[in-house]
Amino acid sequence: MSDHAQNAETSHVSAVLDELCATVEDYPSEGIVFKDLTPVFADGPAFKTMVDAIVNAFDGSFDAVAGIEARGFLLAAAAAYATETGVITIRKAGKLPREVFAESYALEYGEATLELHKEDVPAGTRVLILDDVLATGGTIGAAAALLERSGAVVAGVGVVLEIEGLPGRSNLADYEVVSLQKV
Numbered sequence: 001m002s003d004h005a006q007n008a009e010t011s012h013v014s015a016v017l018d019e020l021c022a023t024v025e026d027y028p029s030e031g032i033v034f035k036d037l038t039p040v041f042a043d044g045p046a047f048k049t050m051v052d053a054i055v056n057a058f059d060g061s062f063d064a065v066a067g068i069e070a071r072g073f074l075l076a077a078a079a080a081y082a083t084e085t086g087v088i089t090i091r092k093a094g095k096l097p098r099e100v101f102a103e104s105y106a107l108e109y110g111e112a113t114l115e116l117h118k119e120d121v122p123a124g125t126r127v128l129i130l131d132d133v134l135a136t137g138g139t140i141g142a143a144a145a146l147l148e149r150s151g152a153v154v155a156g157v158g159v160v161l162e163i164e165g166l167p168g169r170s171n172l173a174d175y176e177v178v179s180l181q182k183v
Contacts, residue, residue, distance in 0.1 A: 020039045062085065067087065071131065075132065088127060092113070105139060129154060133159060144172070
C-alpha cells in the first residue's frame with residue numbers, strides 16, 4: 001500500500017472512531033476518561049474498516065494472529081478470518097485446560113498473569129498480536145513474552161487506541177507497533 005493510500009485509510013479510520021467510540025467520564029474511577037469501543041465493534045462496516053486497517057499495516061508479515069482476552073479476541077478472530085490465517089488465544093490465568101506457558105506482569109495495583117497453551121504455536125510462526133488499547137504495554141509485553149517462549153516470532157503489535165502520555169510504545173520498543181488512533 002502506498003504512503004498516500006495508507007494516510008487516507010488512517011484518516012478514514014480515525015473519523016470512524018471519532019464518530020462511533022463512546023466517551024465515558026469517570027469510568028472506571030473518578031478522573032478517568034474511558035473510550036468504549038463496543039459501538040465500533042457493533043457497527044459492521046466500521047468494524048471491517050478497523051480490522052482492514054490493522055491487517056493492511058502488516059500485510060504479508062504474519063502467519064497467525066494472537067488476541068489477548070477479551071476484546072483482543074474480537075480483533076484477532078476477524079483479522080485471522082480476513083487473512084485466512086490461524087488465531088491464537090492468549091488467556092487470563094486458569095482458563096486453559098492443557099499445559100501452558102504463563103507470564104505475569106504488573107498492574108497499577110497488583111499483578112496479573114496471561115497464559116498460552118504450550119502446543120498451540122509451531123516454532124518459527126510469525127504472529128501478529130492484537131488488542132484494543134495500548135496503555136503501559138504490560139499486557140501486550142506479557143503476550144509477546146509468551147509467544148517468544150513458545151518459539152514464535154512476534155511479527156508486530158496492532159491496537160485500535162493508544163493512550164498518549166503513557167509508556168506503552170516505549171515499553172514495546174523491540175516490536176513494530178501500529179495504533180489506529182492516539183487518544
